[in-house]
Amino acid sequence: MYQDVILDHYKHPHGRGLRDGQAEVHHVNPTCGDEITLRVRMDGTVIGDVSYKSQGCSISQASASVLNDLLVGKDVGEAQKIQETFLELMQSKGQIEPDDAMEEVLEDAVAFAGVSKYPARVKCALLSWMAWKDATAQALSGAAGK
Amino acid sequence: MTSASTGLVLPGLLDTETIRKDFPVLDRLVHDDRKLVYLDNAATSQKPRQVLDAVNAYYERHNANVHRGVHVLAEEATALYEGARDKVAAFINAPSRDEVIFTKNASESLNLVANMLGWADEPYRVDRDTEIVITEMEHHSNIVPWQLLSQRTGAKLKWFGLTDDGRLDLSDIEQVITEKTKIVSFVLVSNILGTVNPVEAIVRRAQDVGALVLIDASQAAPHMVLDVQALGADFVAFTGHKMLGPTGIGVLWGRQELLEDLPPFLGGGEMIETVSMHSSTYAPAPHKFEAGTPPIAQAVGLGAAVDYLTAIGMENIAAHEHAITEYAVRRLLEVPTLQIVGPATGEDRGAAISFTLGDIHPHDVGQVLDEQGIAVRVGHHCARPVCLRYGIPATTRASFYLYSTPAEVDALVEGLEQVRNFFG
Ligand SMILES: Cc1ncc(COP(=O)(O)O)c(C=O)c1O
Numbered sequence: 128m129y130q131d132v133i134l135d136h137y138k139h140p141h142g143r144g145l146r147d148g149q150a151e152v153h154h155v156n157p158t159c160g161d162e163i164t165l166r167v168r169m170d171g172t173v174i175g176d177v178s179y180k181s182q183g184c185s186i187s188q189a190s191a192s193v194l195n196d197l198l199v200g201k202d203v204g205e206a207q208k209i210q211e212t213f214l215e216l217m218q219s220k221g222q223i224e225p226d227d228a229m230e231e232v233l234e235d236a237v238a239f240a241g242v243s244k245y246p247a248r249v250k251c252a253l254l255s256w257m258a259w260k261d262a263t264a265q266a267l268s269g270a271a272g273k
Numbered sequence: 274m275t276s277a278s279t280g281l282v283l284p285g286l287l288d289t290e291t292i293r294k295d296f297p298v299l300d301r302l303v304h305d306d307r308k309l310v311y312l313d314n315a316a317t318s319q320k321p322r323q324v325l326d327a328v329n330a331y332y333e334r335h336n337a338n339v340h341r342g343v344h345v346l347a348e349e350a351t352a353l354y355e356g357a358r359d360k361v362a363a364f365i366n367a368p369s370r371d372e373v374i375f376t377k378n379a380s381e382s383l384n385l386v387a388n389m390l391g392w393a394d395e396p397y398r399v400d401r402d403t404e405i406v407i408t409e410m411e412h413h414s415n416i417v418p419w420q421l422l423s424q425r426t427g428a429k430l431k432w433f434g435l436t437d438d439g440r441l442d443l444s445d446i447e448q449v450i451t452e453k454t455k456i457v458s459f460v461l462v463s464n465i466l467g468t469v470n471p472v473e474a475i476v477r478r479a480q481d482v483g484a485l486v487l488i489d490a491s492q493a494a495p496h497m498v499l500d501v502q503a504l505g506a507d508f509v510a511f512t513g514h515k516m517l518g519p520t521g522i523g524v525l526w527g528r529q530e531l532l533e534d535l536p537p538f539l540g541g542g543e544m545i546e547t548v549s550m551h552s553s554t555y556a557p558a559p560h561k562f563e564a565g566t567p568p569i570a571q572a573v574g575l576g577a578a579v580d581y582l583t584a585i586g587m588e589n590i591a592a593h594e595h596a597i598t599e600y601a602v603r604r605l606l607e608v609p610t611l612q613i614v615g616p617a618t619g620e621d622r623g624a625a626i627s628f629t630l631g632d633i634h635p636h637d638v639g640q641v642l643d644e645q646g647i648a649v650r651v652g653h654h655c656a657r658p659v660c661l662r663y664g665i666p667a668t669t670r671a672s673f674y675l676y677s678t679p680a681e682v683d684a685l686v687e688g689l690e691q692v693r694n695f696f697g
Contacts, residue, residue, distance in 0.1 A: 128640065129695065137696075159636055159652055160666040182666060184636035185696065251636065 128245065129185070132238035137185040142195030146178040150265035154258040156250050161187045163255050167262040174198050174206050177259060186239075186248050191255035193236045203263065209233065210256055217252055219243050281679040283600055285592040287585065293676050295321035295581075307646030310684045315464050315492060315625040315672035316650050317514045320578075324517055327577035331570045339569055340543060340560075354569050357576030358559070364579045365509065366500040367526055374525040374532075374559040375572050379491040380414040382510035382525035383458070385562060386487050387418035389535040390456055391426055397485070397535060399455045401427030406450055406457040406484070408433040408441055409662055412464055413655040415489045419458065428455070435662050439466040439615035446478050454484040461504075462492035462623040465656040465670065466615030467598075469493075469623055476505045485531070491515060492623055494524075495674070496594055498587045501526050513571065517578035522571035525562070532558035539564040582675075590675045594624040597673045601626055601682045608689050614659075614668050625672035627654070630689060633696045635669040641692045642669075647685055 148166030155162045161183030168175040177195050181188060198206045212232045216223055221244035223229075225237040242252045293299050296319045301309045311319060331353060337346035339354045362370040376382045390399045399405060405419050405428050423430040431449055434442045441459075450457055457479045462469050472488065479486045487508040493499055495516035501509050508531075513522035527535075537544055537555055541564030546554040555561045582590065599619035605611055610631035616622045630638055639651035650670045653660045660667060671685055 134696075160660070161636075162666075184634035186636070245640075248636070248640070 128241040128248070130238040130241065132235050133185065133189045136189035136192040136235070140188060140192040142176075142178060142192065142199065143180070144178055145180050146176055148176065148178060148262070148266070149269055150262045152258050152262045152265065154254055154261070156183070156187070156254050158247070159184065159251065161251055161254055163187070163191060163258050165191075165255060165258040165262050167259065167266045169203070169263075169266050172203050174201055174203060174263070179255065179258075181255065183254070184248075184251050186242055186251040187254045190236075190239065190252045193234075193239075194255050194259060197234060197236060198259065203267070206263070207260075209236075210260055213239075213256055214253065216240055217243050217249050220246075281600075281683075283596040283679060285596040286679075287589060287593040287675060289593075289676055289678050292585070295323065296676055297322060297325075299676060303646045304644060307644075310645075310647040310681045312671040312673065312677070312681065312685060313648045313650050314495075314674040314677070315515070315654075315670065317520070318495060318517050318674055319676070320517055320519070320574075321581055323581050324519065324574050324577045328519060328570050328574040331573045336570075338566055350569060353573050353576075354567065357572040357579075360576040360579045361524055364499070364583065365494070365524075365526055366502055368502065369529055371558055372526055372529050372532065374527065374562045375567050376523040376525055377521055377568060378514070378523040379489065379510045379512035380523075382512075382523050383415050383487070383489060384418045385525055385538055386456075386458070386508050386510070386527075387422045388538040390485075391422050392536045392538070393534075394536075396483075397455065397531075399426050399428045402453065403455045404429045404431055404451065404453040406431050406433070406454050406459075408459045408470075409435050409658050410439075410441065410463045410466055410468065410656065411458075411460055411658075412489065412491070413657070415458055415460060416658070429453075433459075435466075435659070438617070439463075439468050440621075441468070441470055443471070443474060446474070450475075450478045450482055450484060452482050454479070454482055456485045456487060458487040458489065460489040460492070462490075462496070462625075463615070463656070463659075464492045464625055465627050465654040465659050465668065467622040467625045467627070468616055469621045472504055472506070480505075492625065495582075496587075496623055497591045507531055513575040513578065516575075517581055518575035519571045521568045522575045524575075527558070529558070532561070537561050537564070541565040543567070585675065593675055594673055594677075595619060597677050597679065597682065598622060598624045598626070600679055601671065601673065601685075604682055604686045605689075608686060609693070611689065614663055614665065624674065624677075625670055627668035627670045629665055629668055630692065633692060635667040637696060638669045638689070638692050641695055642685070642688045645684075645688045645691065647688045649685075 148168040151166045153164045163181035165179040335349040337350040339351040362373045436442050486506040488506045490511040494511035509526045514520040544564040614627040635651035652667050
């Protein structure tokens with residue numbers, strides 16, 4: 128479960144810290160107390176920045192770092208597709224062996240495939256992704272409202 | 274590995290080699306080839322063959338509903354169920370077997386008392402002019418029922434805080450327990466900190482002001498001599514599955530006069546004397562508080578567990594755990610960056626030891642230990658206020674029992690070294 132990629136991201140997280148954004152959310156995992164505050168900045172339809180402050184286990188920390196790598200700079204439609212693919216992998220209970228196509232989409236995030244076998248830890252891996260989805264929806268609806 | 278092979282001997286240890294043969298699961302391998310090191314006894318204990326056999330024999334030979342048939346099986350089932358009550362009564366030195374109420378677990382026992390008092394008449398009634406006292410180290414099962422009672426009645430909920438070294442802060446006992454206090458409910462041994470609390474000081478103050486006392490003995494009954502008369506409390510609650518018994522059976526002991534005076538909570542079959550469409554009269558305690566078909570096989574299993582514990586002797590079990598705990602505290606404190614949350618000595622503490630390991634999250638600690646076959650609990654252990662008090666998100670907890678060995682402590686310490694190498 129603890130792939131080197133995960134440990135690297137845990138020890139040297141990317142994009143950590145809170146910076147400007149149009150929407151901010153705070154998500155918690157009540158079973159283990161992991162927490163994240165996450166902000167999204169949209170530049171038009173492009174994810175300009177995902178910044179975050181979080182506390183929790185290596186899986187939740189590394190997952191937020193990978194998310195930042197993968198989604199910043201992507202068009203929102205593409206980012207949503209990546210999020211959905213990651214969700215599918217994490218909900219697979221260890222049944223999906225990531226193929227080349229999936230690896231193309233998820234890059235480092237395929238390292239989390241092993242985590243999907245541990246029901247107690249899937250929520251850790253998804254915490255930042257659910258927070259991102261929520262914040263992005265808020266940023267987009269805020270922009271549409273203006 | 275070293276002391277596993279050298280077989281470290283500490284004074285007071287039980288013959289664990291013989292005891293462990295009674296527990297089939299302790300032989301299990303996990304993750305293909307790892308020997309199971311089960312250090313999650315505060316969550317639930319393993320069950321000896323004697324308990325499993327008693328439950329099986331009940332179902333295979335005697336199964337019937339209790340208290341309601343004239344046939345052979347009904348009489349045997351009733352005798353077995355009531356026999357379990359006798360065993361539990363003797364185990365806790367209850368003055369009368371009628372003071373032992375079977376519930377489904379400690380949580381139900383604690384909720385039962387909260388509800389008796391909520392519906393009671395004077396002088397027991399909890400209402401808006403009265404106060405309820407608990408402590409900051411309670412299990413959620415001894416917090417939430419009182420929050421509910423407080424919200425429903427308007428009674429004020431107060432609590433004792435904790436000292437930095439994981440003990441109750443009783444310095445303001447006279448302000449916390451006052452003339453308005455109706456009930457003081459506290460844990461005898463903390464499931465997260467391991468602290469053994471000073472019963473006498475609290476009971477004395479409660480008696481001075483005429484308050485009732487409920488003791489949550491969930492982490493005491495499995496590990497030490499529990500004498501309800503010596504404790505001096507009015508109610509004592511505990512749970513069967515932590516003391517070698519099955520799940521689904523708990524106990525509430527209460528003083529007879531109180532059980533006579535206080536109203537029932539759940540209504541149903543078994544708890545009545547006569548029923549008409551307008552009203553009913555109730556059976557005497559304990560049946561008044563046992564509505565419906567009780568957990569019969571589970572009670573029989575608990576009776577067998579009590580026999581097993583009594584045969585070994587609770588003093589001997591306490592001495593064994595004390596030796597293991599002192600050794601574990603000493604070894605754990607040798608692990609760099611490890612900090613014990615709770616008393617950092619073996620004095621006045623039970624065999625549950627919580628700790629943090631540098632910045633490494635307990636989930637990660639638990640997972641890497643699990644990969645080595647070592648089962649510990651991680652999280653807030655249903656005592657989140659304790660984590661808040663000490664400013665930590667969670668802890669890792671190792672907890673020992675009568676079958677735990679020094680070699681298992683060594684395995685834990687080695688496992689923690691691996692965790693540190695891994696995340697260091
Ligand atoms: C101190 C304490 N009180 C109450 C409980 C609740 O026991 P149960 O879940 O069996 O009701 C526990 C067990 O988790 C406990 O450790």
